[in-house]
Each structure stands twice: as structure tokens, then as C-alpha cells.
Amino acid sequence: MSRITRVFREGFLGVIRHFALSLSSISSVTVTLLLMAVFLLLSVNINSITHQLESSVQIHVQIDDQHETQEQIDAIRAQIEAIPSVTHITYSSKEEELETFIQINGDESDVAEKLYGPFRGDNNPLLNAFIVQTSTGESMNAVTEQIEAIEGIFNASHGGTATMLFVETLGNVRNVGFVIVVALGFIAVFLISNTIRTSIHSRRREISIMRTVGATNWYIRWPFIIEGMVIGLIGSIIPILVTIFGYKYLFQFANGLIWNQVLTLVPVTPLVFEISGLLVMIGTVVGALGSLFSVGKFLRWSR
Structure with missing residues (x-):
């Protein structure tokens, strides 16, 4: 127990004793x-937007007028449901189709009602x-082609080409963001490593004495890792405070x-607390790795 206490005490004291160097690392990490x-x-919001857009794009499947009996309609539905990527199907009768068409094209002067009523x-x-929904936007084209091959289908279209291109662009942005986050992690490890290396260099006499009296490498490493x-x-x-309140x-x-009521931001909670926890984990892990690499190199060089 005393050994563990000593490790933590030396780790905290190391930050205080070399505060100028520590402040430089803290600023870099911040x-x-x-x-x-x-x-x-x-990235999280882009992910959410992507799913919202994908769920809003549906395949409109028109049934041939020679297949209007309930038995024929049920048979066509069963074949569409059997397609792996299909998640939901809604039947819309020709009467409902007309009402939807009038509603979409309507205005205050009721021109659509007069024309199409x-x-x-x-x-x-x-x-x-x-009206067919699929599990992902990427499967939209393939599902549309499979539906068109079913007997009794007059036409199948989704009209979501522009949306799919936008979704693909968002996916690329998300991937770039992930690469940047990983790169920033390596930069933080490098910065902390340099600071710890400088701190180790100023305490090389202390470390040499510890090795002389028989201290193991890990006994020397742990205070620096802490x-x-x-x-x-x-x-x-x-960063946590900025994340939560910002x-x-x-x-x-x-x-x-984000845009009218179609696209929405991810709710504040629990997102900000999840991101905050991740930042704490990244900060401590990056700090530990930076110290571990620096101490390891010094101990190898000083043999």
C-alpha cells in the first residue's frame, strides 16, 4: 500500500515541481x-443527419392496374417483404395517392383541389x-431493381439520387473527421512525450541513483506515468466545460x-456527458502513453 501511495504522490509532485513544463503539456492537451x-x-451529428436523410428517402412502388385484388396485392407485398434490406412497407390505395397528390400540390387558392378534385x-x-423503406440508403438502388422485377409492379422509384449523394458526402466528412481525431491523438502523445522527456532529463541523476540501489524499471516508470x-x-x-456548455x-x-423541422441536432443529454467521459479517457490514456514511451526510451538509453 505504501508503494502505491508513493507512486501517486511522486506523480502529483512531479507536475507541481516542474509546473512550467507541465503547463506547456497541459495547454497542448487542452x-x-x-x-x-x-x-x-x-461526427455524431453527421451520423444522425445521415440516418435521418436515409429514413426520409422511400421507394414509391406503383402496382399494375391488372393486379388490384386483395390476394394479388398481398402476394406482391409478401415478395417485397422477402427482400433482405426492406424494413417497412405501407400500402397506399389509389384514393390515398390522389389525396396526397392534391395535398402536396395545394396552396391557399386551392388550385390543386379545383384541378384534381x-x-x-x-x-x-x-x-x-x-411505400417501401430500406435499412440503409446504400441499398436503395438494389432494392428498387429487385422490386421492379416482381410481377405486377408497374413502376418503382425513389427519387433520392441527390439525397444519396449528400449522404455519401456526409459519410466522407465523417471519415475525415475520424482521421483528424486519430491524428490529434498522436500529436498529443508526441507533445506529452517531449515534455516528460525534458522532465526526465532534469531528473536523470535521481533516476540513476534509484537504479543503482536496485529499483526496477517499472518502479521508476510508474510516477512518470501517473x-x-x-x-x-x-x-x-x-474541453469538457466547452463541450457541455458550448x-x-x-x-x-x-x-x-438544423434545417426547419426535417433535420435535428442530437439531444444535449446524454451526448455531452458521453463525449466528456471520452475526453477524460483520451486525456489520461494519451498522457500515460506519452510518459510510458519517454521513460522507456530513457531507461534503454541509460543502460
């Missing part, structure tokens, strides 16, 4: 984690239809919306 927080929040009843030229973890932990405080302000300012 800036790095701030950038990480921004990209993590951006008389087509209700036996004069309805539209076809019965299925020191790096403390630096990473302190460096994560400001994202909360942004969410309230935008009223939780």
Missing part, C-alpha cells in the same frame, strides 16, 4: 482535446402503391434544429 471534442460532436372516384387515374495521466486529466477540464448553448440557440 487545445488538442478541444479540437477532438469539436470533431466528435460534428374532380378525379376522385371512378375517374381516378392513379395506381395503388406501396504524472502524464494527471497532465492529461487537467488538460481535459476546459453544445448546450448551440442546441438552445438553434432550437434543436
Whole structure:
């Protein structure tokens, strides 16, 4: 127990004794984690937007007018449901199709009602239809082709080409953000390693004495690892505060919306607490790794 206490005490004292060097590392970690927080929040919201867009794109399947009996319609539905990527099917009768068409094209002057209202009843030229949703946007084209091959289908279209291109672009942005976060992690490890290396160099006499009296490498390493973890932990405080209060302000300012009521931001909780926990973990792990690498190199060189 006394050995463990000594390790933590020396680790915390190392930060205080070499405060100027520690402050440099803390500042570097703070800036790095701030950038990480921004990209993590951006990535999570892009992910959410992508799913929202994908779920809004549906396949409109028109049924041939020679297949209007309930038995035929049920048979077609069963074949569509058997397609692996299909998640939900909604039947829309020709009467519902006409009402939806009038509603979409309507305005305050009721021009659409005057033009298309008389087509209700036996004069309805539209076809019965299925509204099909798929599990992912990427499977939309393949599912559409499979549906068109089913007997009794007049036409199947999703009209989501532009949306799919936008989704693909968002996916690329998300991937770039992930690469940047990983790169920032390596930069933080490098910065902390350099700071700890300088600290180790100033204490090389102390380390040499410890090795002379028989201290093991890990006995020497642990205080520096704790020191790096403390630096990473302190460096994560400001990014956490910015994440919690900054994202909360942004969410309230935008009223939780990105564009009208179609695309929404991810709710503040539990997102900000999950990101905060991740920042703490990244800070401490990066600090520990930076210290471990630096001490390991010094111990190898000093043999």
C-alpha cells in the first residue's frame, strides 16, 4: 500500500515541481482535446443527419392496374417483404395517392383541389402503391431493381439520387473527421512525450541513483506515468466545460434544429456527458502513453 501511495504522490509532485513544463503539456492537451471534442460532436451529428436523410428517402412502388385484388396485392407485398434490406412497407390505395397528390400540390387558392378534385372516384387515374423503406440508403438502388422485377409492379422509384449523394458526402466528412481525431491523438502523445522527456532529463541523476540501489524499471516508470495521466486529466477540464456548455448553448440557440423541422441536432443529454467521459479517457490514456514511451526510451538509453 505504501508503494502505491508513493507512486501517486511522486506523480502529483512531479507536475507541481516542474509546473512550467507541465503547463506547456497541459495547454497542448487542452487545445488538442478541444479540437477532438469539436470533431466528435460534428461526427455524431453527421451520423444522425445521415440516418435521418436515409429514413426520409422511400421507394414509391406503383402496382399494375391488372393486379388490384386483395390476394394479388398481398402476394406482391409478401415478395417485397422477402427482400433482405426492406424494413417497412405501407400500402397506399389509389384514393390515398390522389389525396396526397392534391395535398402536396395545394396552396391557399386551392388550385390543386379545383384541378384534381374532380378525379376522385371512378375517374381516378392513379395506381395503388406501396411505400417501401430500406435499412440503409446504400441499398436503395438494389432494392428498387429487385422490386421492379416482381410481377405486377408497374413502376418503382425513389427519387433520392441527390439525397444519396449528400449522404455519401456526409459519410466522407465523417471519415475525415475520424482521421483528424486519430491524428490529434498522436500529436498529443508526441507533445506529452517531449515534455516528460525534458522532465526526465532534469531528473536523470535521481533516476540513476534509484537504479543503482536496485529499483526496477517499472518502479521508476510508474510516477512518470501517473504524472502524464494527471497532465492529461487537467488538460481535459476546459474541453469538457466547452463541450457541455458550448453544445448546450448551440442546441438552445438553434432550437434543436438544423434545417426547419426535417433535420435535428442530437439531444444535449446524454451526448455531452458521453463525449466528456471520452475526453477524460483520451486525456489520461494519451498522457500515460506519452510518459510510458519517454521513460522507456530513457531507461534503454541509460543502460
